[in-house]
Each structure stands twice: as structure tokens, then as C-alpha cells.
Amino acid sequence: MLAFVVRRLGTMALTMLCLTLVVFFMVNLEPNLRKLSISQLDMRSSDEHIESWLQRNGYRDNFFIRYGRWLGVVQKQPNVNAEGQPVPRFSYCNEPAEPYYGGILQGDFGCSTKFKTTVAAKLFPALGATGILMFWVMATMVPIALLIGILAGMREGTRTDRSLSVASITTTATPEYVSGVIFTVIFASWLGWLNGSAASATGPGGITFSNFTLPVMTMAIYGIGYIARMTRASMVEVMTQQYIRTARLKGLSFSSVVVKHALRNALIAPFTVIMLQFPWLLTGVVIVEVMFRYQGFGYTLVEAAGNNDIDLLLGCSLVSVFVVLSTQLISDVGYAYLNPRIRVQ
Amino acid sequence: MQHEYVGTAQIILGVIARFWPVWLALAIVLIASITWKKRLGLYGQLFDTGVGIAGVVICLFWLFTAIFSATISPFDPLAQDVMMKDALPGAITGDGGVYLFGGDKLARDIFSRMVYGSRIVLIIAPAATAFALMVGITLGLPAGYYGGRIDSFLSFLANLVLAFPVILLFYLLVTPGIMDTPIPYSMAGVFFLFPIIFFSVLFYTRYKNRPERFYPQIAITLILGFWIYAGLVFDADPLGIISIRPNELNIFVAVVFASSPGVFRIVRGLVMDIKTRDYVAAAQTRGESPWYIMLWEILPNARGPLIVDACLRIGYTTILLGTLGYFGLGLAPESPDWGTAIKDSSRLLRAYIHPALPPVIALMSFVLGLNLLADALREQSLKD
Numbered sequence: 001m002l003a004f005v006v007r008r009l010g011t012m013a014l015t016m017l018c019l020t021l022v023v024f025f026m027v028n029l030e031p032n033l034r035k036l037s038i039s040q041l042d043m044r045s046s047d048e049h050i051e052s053w054l055q056r057n058g059y060r061d062n063f064f065i066r067y068g069r070w071l072g073v074v075q076k077q078p079n080v081n082a083e084g085q086p087v088p089r090f091s092y093c094n095e096p097a098e099p100y101y102g103g104i105l106q107g108d109f110g111c112s113t114k115f116k117t118t119v120a121a122k123l124f125p126a127l128g129a130t131g132i133l134m135f136w137v138m139a140t141m142v143p144i145a146l147l148i149g150i151l152a153g154m155r156e157g158t159r160t161d162r163s164l165s166v167a168s169i170t171t172t173a174t175p176e177y178v179s180g181v182i183f184t185v186i187f188a189s190w191l192g193w194l195n196g197s198a199a200s201a202t203g204p205g206g207i208t209f210s211n212f213t214l215p216v217m218t219m220a221i222y223g224i225g226y227i228a229r230m231t232r233a234s235m236v237e238v239m240t241q242q243y244i245r246t247a248r249l250k251g252l253s254f255s256s257v258v259v260k261h262a263l264r265n266a267l268i269a270p271f272t273v274i275m276l277q278f279p280w281l282l283t284g285v286v287i288v289e290v291m292f293r294y295q296g297f298g299y300t301l302v303e304a305a306g307n308n309d310i311d312l313l314l315g316c317s318l319v320s321v322f323v324v325l326s327t328q329l330i331s332d333v334g335y336a337y338l339n340p341r342i343r344v345q
Numbered sequence: 346m347q348h349e350y351v352g353t354a355q356i357i358l359g360v361i362a363r364f365w366p367v368w369l370a371l372a373i374v375l376i377a378s379i380t381w382k383k384r385l386g387l388y389g390q391l392f393d394t395g396v397g398i399a400g401v402v403i404c405l406f407w408l409f410t411a412i413f414s415a416t417i418s419p420f421d422p423l424a425q426d427v428m429m430k431d432a433l434p435g436a437i438t439g440d441g442g443v444y445l446f447g448g449d450k451l452a453r454d455i456f457s458r459m460v461y462g463s464r465i466v467l468i469i470a471p472a473a474t475a476f477a478l479m480v481g482i483t484l485g486l487p488a489g490y491y492g493g494r495i496d497s498f499l500s501f502l503a504n505l506v507l508a509f510p511v512i513l514l515f516y517l518l519v520t521p522g523i524m525d526t527p528i529p530y531s532m533a534g535v536f537f538l539f540p541i542i543f544f545s546v547l548f549y550t551r552y553k554n555r556p557e558r559f560y561p562q563i564a565i566t567l568i569l570g571f572w573i574y575a576g577l578v579f580d581a582d583p584l585g586i587i588s589i590r591p592n593e594l595n596i597f598v599a600v601v602f603a604s605s606p607g608v609f610r611i612v613r614g615l616v617m618d619i620k621t622r623d624y625v626a627a628a629q630t631r632g633e634s635p636w637y638i639m640l641w642e643i644l645p646n647a648r649g650p651l652i653v654d655a656c657l658r659i660g661y662t663t664i665l666l667g668t669l670g671y672f673g674l675g676l677a678p679e680s681p682d683w684g685t686a687i688k689d690s691s692r693l694l695r696a697y698i699h700p701a702l703p704p705v706i707a708l709m710s711f712v713l714g715l716n717l718l719a720d721a722l723r724e725q726s727l728k729d
Contacts, residue, residue, distance in 0.1 A: 011501070014501075015501075015504065015505055015508055018505055019505060019508060019509065023513075023517065026517040026518075027517075029522065029523065029526050029528075030525070030526070031520075031521075031522025031523065031525050031526065032520070032522055034522070035522060165720075166396070166717075169713065169716045169717060169720060170713055172716060173660065173709055173712035173713035173715075173716045174709050174712075175664045175667060175668070175708075175712075177667060177668070177671045177684070177687055177688075177691070178667075178687070178705045178708055178709050180691070181687060181690075181691050181694065181701050181702075181705050182705060184691075184694050185694065185698045185701065185702070188694070189694060189695065189698050190698075279507070279508075279510060282510040282512075283510055283511050283512045283668070286510070286512045287512075287668065287671065290672075291691065298512075301512070301513065301516075302516070302672070305513070305516035305517070306516075316513070317509075317513055320509075320510045320513060321508050321509070324507075324508045324510070325508055
């Protein structure tokens, strides 16, 4: 088991290295660098002006040296002005006056050109805000989905099963930008119960029922159908097993068979599905946060990508890739731990 | 601004009347399918269940809407009628036409835009899925069959793409700036090569000892393949029939790139399961070549799950296209596709809700139809 986890962690590190290299390459394409320099200077800058700005701030150095600097294996050189004085590249980020190692490996995420602060100061509060959103989404989505799946799979082929199955198919056909619009129309425009924007949730007012329900609902609904269908399939399979028949024949009531004998075994498969749902939730987070103007991770990612904020975008990709890969690892380890048949092997 | 309006009943009747070519085509296809149900194999069996019928009807409805969109839509989807800005459903225009679902903030007819939007979705989504299937199958077969180094390498690449959140991938791959770089074209050049390789190998393995069948088939594959290839990648179709706009190529490539690793994983899993069967061992004993076994023994036996997956994947691709439209990536800002329409209208939900509902319901119903179809197909293939 330990060797397995160590090997997986090695693959994970390699994957993250490759992916950040790809992202680094993409954000440093010529049109993207131009976009960045125009946003930092102004719209009518001449080509020479842009070129000299890129040159001065080190964007014209060798690609691999710059990647090494970001990673923290190559020294960052201070910026020197005409008089030989060191000046920081961006006035809003502190920068030592002598060469130093300052990259991801040293825990320095760099400097956000869009929000004019360090990446760490922007990214981690945003992650915290998204964490709260994710927590509430999970807290509503998982119980509801499991309940629907178990109720549907308990007695295969009945009317309850059919209608719940069609309902779950419908929710998997409703992406966040569709359900978000429908819910906003119903609950905010028409009934007026809830707030159609979550912008105030990150402000002084904090999270309230009226500004936070719509984002949570919108995100949860897309995942519910998928998890419910997996739970149903797993439940249906378990209910046909010999030991369930034995339990029924020895005279136990249907409900106690379901709760004591079937449930535990039926929940192994949904566990992995829930874990693998995280990459989807990341995309959902972006859509929902943009739609309801909630200042979290997704909103930050869109802003970073839209303005080609290199360090912030790299930080965002690192975080999201880390989340995806670690949930995969947890799902594999957890599956082996929960399923006795695999554990013995 | 004051408008004359028609009543709700007239709107409903008007919409039903505008869709007449669709009803006609649906009726013909459904009557024909039910009459010859027994002879139609898997497709015919779909008509045994309510879910199957619903799926087929919804999918065919949107297919015919896309085909006949020029006849159905009363107005040009891009034309603006200044008087009709934000007009409510049923408003009558100056020259006597009716904006059945009202006008949007740029005073265009929402009904026509919804109808034309189906065309964009129904061209790109199935085509991108088909390419993703080709890429996924061509790479997944050897990965599952040989295992070992090829498998580890290809699986690593697939996991690499899958570890990217889709939205980040799109923000990096579908930007206006990227069209100045050779990246989309080189990716298109690689992806569009896969169908040609696939069909060439397919015919070669089967007919290499029967030149009279092999040469015509390989000739047709290569000529057709490279004709389309030239048109799509280099925009150099000698006959000028096949061409694609740069931004559409960009979207197409990004969507294929995002969904082929998923196909790869499914194919790989299926192959690893099927290659232990007796008929594969029999073919190996006969001395068949590995690619013959993969393409003519394993692939046909994996078709059930692959068809189901293709259905679901078209739906997923539709959702991806909507996401692209929603974030304003790739598609032109005035494009009538559903995602762009949802983006434009969702910003104004406080003031007007009527522009948001038609594209939302259209997208949802089409994906729902595909999911129902996939569900019915899965049920049928489990029965066999």
C-alpha cells in the first residue's frame, strides 16, 4: 500500500510539472504577452514601448530559465534601472535587492498584475471562499443524491424507480448555466424569495440564506443526478446478491435488510464517484461564481485568464491540478480501504 | 415603446405552425420506423420503451429543426429591427410579422435565433464527438491490447489532459490571440489525421490479400480523407466546398482535445476486458495480426458501450459548447448559438426574463433527449 501511494505521489509530481510547463508555455505566447503589456501600460502604447517593457521586466529571457525562476530552481535577478539601482518590477510586490531563489518550491507564488498584490494574498482568501461554497454544495448534494439512489435502487423497476431515474437523467442534462438561469427566474425574479447575486456574500454582510442558496442549489443539482444514478446501479447489483436473499429468507424485514446488509456494500462505488466528481465541481465553481458574482477561486481564475495574469493563472492551475490529482489518489486509496476484496489482495 | 401584441394562444399556435416541416418529417420517420420496427435492429428496439421513444423524438426534433432552420425561422437571426428592442413575446413588427418569443437587447428575433442556434450545435457537437471517438479508439486499442510501455505512456498523456479543469483548458486554447500562433492548426493537423489512419488500417488489415477490394477502398479513403483534411486544416480545398472559419476550427480542436481522453479511457478498459475472451485467443492462434484482432475482433464486440458513450458524449459536447458560448470564448459575439444567447440574456435577468428561457430550454431538452436515448440504448444492450 505504501509503495503504491509513493508511486502515485511521484506520478502526481511529474503530472504537475508537465502541466505547469504547458500552462507556462501557453501564457507566454506572443499574443498573450502583448495583452499583458497593454493591460499594464495603456491601449495606445507603441510597439517599441511594449517591447522595451517586456525586455525590462524579464519577459524576453530564455523560456526555461524563466520557468526555472517560477519553480524556484533558478535565481531571480533584481531589476536594475539606468543608474544601477535595484527597483522592484511591480511596486505592489516586495522584491529583494539581491539575487534570490523565490519560486513555488520556496512557497512564493509570485505577483498578480491584475489585482496588484501578491498571488498568495489574492488566491488563498479566494480558495477559502470557494471552500465554503464547496462545503455547502457537498453537504446538500451527497445526502440527497444517496437518498434518491438508494430509494430508486431498492426495488428495481417500480414506479418510484422509474420516476426517480428520469428525474436524475434530467438533472444531468442541466448544466449550471442552464439551471442557474432557471432558478434565478423562478426564485429571484418571479417569487422574489432569494437574492439573484452572491456578490454580498464575500462582503461585510457575509453569507446569508438569501444570497447563498441559489449558487449552492445550482451547483448541487448537476451533480445529484450523476451520483444518484451510480448509487442506484450499485444498489441494484447488491440487492440481487445471495446474502441479501439469505437475509430475507431468514425472516428479516425489508427495511432492516436494506439498512444493515445492503447499504454498506452499496455505498462503496458512490464513494469513488463522489471523489471523482471534484474535477466537474471545479468547472461548476467557475460558472456559478461568475454567474452569481461570488468572489472565489473560479472568479479569480476567469479574471486571471481574461487579463493574462501569468503568476496568478499559474497559481490557479497548480491549485486545481492538485485538487484533481489528490482526489483521484484519495478515491483509489479509499476504494481499496473500503472494499475488503481488494484490501486482501 | 408601444407594440401590438398577439395573445398567448396565438403565440403557441404560431410556434407550432412555424415548425410544420419538422412535424411532417417527424411523422414520416416515426411511422416508417414503427412499421418496419422488427427489421431495424437496435434502433427498432428503442420503440419498445417510453424512455426510448421520448429520446428518439426529441433528438429527431432538433435534428430536423437544424436541417429546416431556414424555413422555420421567420426572421434573419442577425437582423435587427430597432423598434423591437426588448419586445415581449408576441409583439407585432412594423411590417406585420410577429416576434413569437419577443426581441432581445439588440432587437433580434429570439425565436429565429433559437432555431438557428440548433444548427451550430448540431453540426459541431456530433462532428467533434466523431473525431474524439476516432482519436480515442485509435489510441485506446493499442494501449489496452499491448499494455506495458505504450499503455503507461498514453495513459499518462490522457490523465494529463483529464487533470486540467475543462474551463482552464478552454481559456488557454480558445482565445482570439491564439489564432495568430500555429498551435490550433498543428493540433487540427494531428487530430484530423486520425480518421485517415483509422480507416486505412481498418481496410488494410481486412483486405490486404484481396487487392481487387483493397485498392478501391484505400483509394476512396485517402482521396476523401485528404480532400477534407486539406479543406479543414489548410483551408485549401481545391473545389472550395469544404471550409471552416478559423474561430470554429479553434473551438472544434479544443472540444476534440478535451473529450478524446475520456473515450481513450473507456476503449482501453473495454479492450483489456475483451482481450481475455476465447475468440481473441482463437484469432491469435490463427496467426492474425494484432491490428486485425483489435479492429475486427475486439472493436465490434465493444460497440454497445461505445454507442451509449457516444450518445452521452454528444450531450456533454453540447454542454461544453454552451460553456464556451457562456464565457464568450471562440464563437462570434453575434452568433445565435444557445450558449452565447444564455450569456447575453442572463446578465439582464432582473429586467427581462423572456430572452433567457428559449435558449435554456432548447439546450436542456436536446441534452435530455440524448441522455434518454443513451439510457434506452443501455437498457437494450444489457438485455442481449
